[in-house]
Amino acid sequence: MTEQKAMKLALDKVGHAWLGRTVFEDFDLVLGEGEVVALAGPSGCGKTTILQIAAGLVEPLRGRVRRHYRRHAVVFQEPRLLPWLTARDNIAYGLKVAGRGRAERGAVAEARALDVGLDRDDLDKYPVELSGGMRQRAAVARALAVEPDVMFFDEPFTAVDVGLRRALQDLVIAAARRARFSALFVTHDLAEAVRVAHRLIVLSGVDGRIVDQRAIAGEPGRRDNRTVFDIVEGWSADPVFAELFDADRRGRA
Ligand SMILES: Nc1ncnc2c1ncn2[C@@H]1O[C@H](COP(=O)(O)OP(=O)(O)OP(=O)(O)O)[C@@H](O)[C@H]1O
Ligand SMILES: [Mg+2]
Incomplete structure (x- = not known):
């Protein structure tokens, strides 16, 4: 997929x-147009650091990052909404920074809020008045509002309950298809990786190296529950995933 499609983002070595403590070295990544790449690995292996470097939030000590896109957006594990702004103004925040007019901001915020399953009534609420799941929906809506070409997700749904997590995954898959953005999606959860991504990169907890990368059969959004289960189950005996499954068995998911 990466070979045929235009490159949007590349990390070279x-x-x-x-x-002073090395997290990883010689990390290479190419993100193709419309491609969703999941990044998995045990806690502390460097996933967030890679995402921060890819998003330009952290300058890498070595190597270079090439970006062939106009705009990106980040969804973090916590919603990071501004407490003094309503949901509407939080969702529209990036548009305000970009200098877009009030009417347009309101219309976009409302459209994206409905896309992520918020109600019109929720738009006038402040973050403190929203549930945790609603806040995370608002964080996804805020990211979508700027019409990014590339999205970065850092374990965005770890803190929400299982049912809602599935709904939010579906929403990201649908948005990626509709808006054709590329995404780097960090997750501990292999079932989540299989649901949302075209390709999976697995990092080692020992030295942050890429243990393996593989295309995931089928298309995001077209894999049913049985397929997702079977793929993850098929990986459970694969040494590539040993560190991840071991972490799960220790109760870390
Ligand atoms: N800002 C920072 N300052 C100092 N050390 C850091 C910083 N950010 C990360 N680290 C260290 O770098 C290593 C990798 O951290 P990172 O957050 O990238 O891991 P991760 O794979 O995202 O882990 P998790 O799955 O728990 O989120 C860890 O040892 C961490 O303590
Ligand atoms: Mg992290």
Whole structure:
């Protein structure tokens, strides 16, 4: 897929260290147009660091990042809404920064809010008046509102309950198809990776190296529950995923 489609983002031989301690070296990644790549690996292996470097939030110590897109947006594990703004103004925040007019901002915020399953009534609420799941929906709507070409997700649905997590995954899949954005999607959850992504990269918890990368059969949104289950089940005996399944068995998901 990556070969035929235009490259949107590339990390070339990127390496990083925090406080003198190397997290990973020689990390390569190419994100194709419309491609969703899941990044999985045990806690502390460097997934967030890679995402921050890819999104330009952190400057890598080594290597380079090439970006062939206009706009990106990030969805973090926590919603990070501004508490003094209503849901509407939070969702429209990026548009305000971009200098778009009030009427347009309101219309876009409302459309994206409905896309993510918020009600019109919710738009006048402040973050404190929204449930955790509604806040995360608003965070996704805020990201979609700027019409990004590339989206970065850092374990965005870990803190929401299982049913809602599925709904939010479906929403991301639908949005990616509709808006044709590319995405880097960090997750601990292999079933989530299988649902949302075209391709999976697995990092080692030992040295942050890529243990494996593989295309996931079928298309995001077209894999039914049985298929997702079978793919993850098929991986459970694969040494590539040993560190991830071990972490799960220790109760870390
Ligand atoms: N800003 C920072 N300053 C110092 N050390 C950091 C910083 N951010 C991350 N680290 C360290 O870098 C390593 C990788 O962290 P990172 O957050 O990238 O891992 P992760 O794979 O996202 O983990 P998790 O799955 O728990 O979110 C860890 O040892 C962490 O302590
Ligand atoms: Mg992280």
